[in-house]
Amino acid sequence: MSGTQHDEDAATADGEPRPGWTHTAKVLVSSLWFPALFFFGFLFCYLLAFHNPTPKDIRVAVPAPAASQVQGALDKAVPGGFEVRPVPGGDAALRRAVLERRAAGGYLPDAAHPVLYTAKAGGFEIEAVLQQVFTPLAERGGATLKQVELAPTAPKDGMGTSLFYLCLGLTIPSYIMVMMMLRATGLGRWKKVTTFVVSGAVMAVAAFYISLAMDCIVDRPICLLYMFMLSLAVSLTCYGLVPFVRQFFPGVAIVVFVLLSMPASGGAIPVEMVPSFFRHLHPYMPLGNLVDALRNEMYFDGVELFRPLLALSVWIAVGIVLICAGFFWERHRVKVARSGGDEELTPSDLEEAVQDPTFEMPQPMPVRASTHYIGASEPMLAGRVLDTGSQPLHGVLITVTTTDGRQLTRTRTDEHGEYRLTGLPVGFVNVIAGGPRRVPSIKRVYIKDGPVAHQDFVLRPRPQDPSPGGASATS
Known part of the structure; x- marks a missing residue:
């Protein structure tokens, strides 16, 4: 017997299955990759950039x-x-x-x-x-x-960092807004984009006038446009990245728009006093370009605005291109899935697997069977669906409900007849398997934290249909 099989078959004294070390390692990697990213990101981005500001050129x-x-x-x-x-x-x-x-x-x-x-x-x-x-x-x-x-800051901006925190207050919520809208599966792609645009305008107006009331910025209303551009640059680019980086999206977005953008912004520490790597990033990152645009507009009569506004415009354009490309890419994926028998897959289903580990609570959802990747949720319920001839059934609809009939989630079996689900509540649930021209089957399964609950099904053909191999459909 192989070592992997031995791990899977190992059991504790009370008869419960005992996860093998490979399973434990996968769980730890899946659970800790995001904190590890933040840990090393803060060390190599923030600590490296800010620990010893040194003038350079x-x-x-x-x-x-x-x-x-x-x-x-x-x-x-x-x-x-x-x-x-x-x-x-x-x-x-x-x-x-x-x-x-x-x-x-x-x-x-x-x-x-x-x-x-x-x-x-x-x-x-x-x-x-x-x-x-x-x-x-x-x-x-x-x-x-x-x-x-020659250019004093606003009366209540003693350290000259208010613009940095203002820009940061637009950047992080724009990213979080994308994460939350991914969960709004009832809204289509273009309604979500409209939400990003409207929300960006609202945030820009609110941030500007709240800061103005604090007397920490200068009253230049044209800056509302620049702030709106940053919100669009972040939200549209983040949303456009989702179809391409999939489960790695939270990490990619945090690295680009937080871990790299903040040290390179010149808002907290001037770019002339941070390591050369961040100085070279400064002209290209959206956060730093908004800081430059606001500074130049508020305190230097609008000089040197071309580069920061061009950079923000490029980010917005990149976001629009990514969203359009993702639209056609997901249409292609849905078309391929439906040609393989999955008639109910939608682009919203493709977004469900993207979660932000920083604030996402467990939600009932499918986990792609026979697939494991960093950032994926560990299954709580798994199983296989076969026909009476022990052949796997592809595309069988698996529905999970509470014991009082409230639907929790649903998925379909893959080409191996397998399904996996996660985010289920602890306790008994009903698992229903049904497919075209098959007699549905329902099982009551107990879900608990830790060991994966297994529930397999064998589906018989409907009585009026011929059974596989020509035999009559009798049990």
Whole structure:
């Protein structure tokens, strides 16, 4: 007897089947993959990005004649931390460079009155680093550095991070909304898309005016459009991914829109102070592009908006393309299934297997027989349906009800005549098997946590139909 068969046949002293180690390993992997993803994601994305913010190539505008001298002094103080941008002219040119976002700060190295131009709205940490580095640089000449703030944040946004949390408050609910709408099997694809659009508009309006009431943002109503674009970018892309990544969708969405987007956003820590991997991601991720769009609109008179708005538009377009492609892909899958005898499979059935392990409660639902994948639910009830000649019956409808007749779920047998179900309540349930030209059979089965309940069926032909092999349909 093989080791696998030995595991399956092993039993405890009281006669109950004892799961083998392979089964236990599968259960643990299926149950713990999502927490493990979060654990390593936070370690390698958040902790790695935020544990030691270090300036890298922060652009500083300096009058052209003094550019090389200032660059040399900065390289000695913070090697690789600053990139001097020579500008023609003096005070006015430095101000323009900062306000047009061509530089994070400006430095006028006047021997008697050195001036540092900063923009707190561009990043509180960058402003602090500029003060820390340029103050001793000016004092070497015996002068006192004067700081001029060109772009202060909103009155109640002391740390300059309100925009980040505002954008985060639009991103995560947009993902969760997709997860919840997958459970709304009574709604079709386009009704769900309409829900995403309407909900995105409502969230944008609510988030903007609540933040405005807190006095932590600036009153620029055009920002409502940018916020709406982010919600669409996340929700449409997430929904479009579902048919293609299937049970891995929660993990894929969390990695893309949370674990990678947040460190690369520049909202909590400026991108000039995080590892290069996240700096390179910044121009492409939706969260960071909304942060840039809101900052530039609210505090810098709408400069440098082309790239962030283009990126958000591309994400929306990708979501629309994925949704359309998924529509045709699922139609193809349903057509193939129906040609194989499964007349009741619908696109909604294909969405039922996608669950978010962070908040999904067990629901009665089918588990694909003869299939196991990471993220799948373990079956609680399984069985096989045969005809009187011991041949598997494909496409037999399996219905599970409570003892008082309330339907819990249903599925159909696969090509091996097998079925699996999960999310069932503990206690007795009725299991009904019925197929075309077959006499239905009903069994009462006790469901409990742990061991899988097994219930097989042998279905006889209806009396008026000839039995397999020409024999009469008598029991």
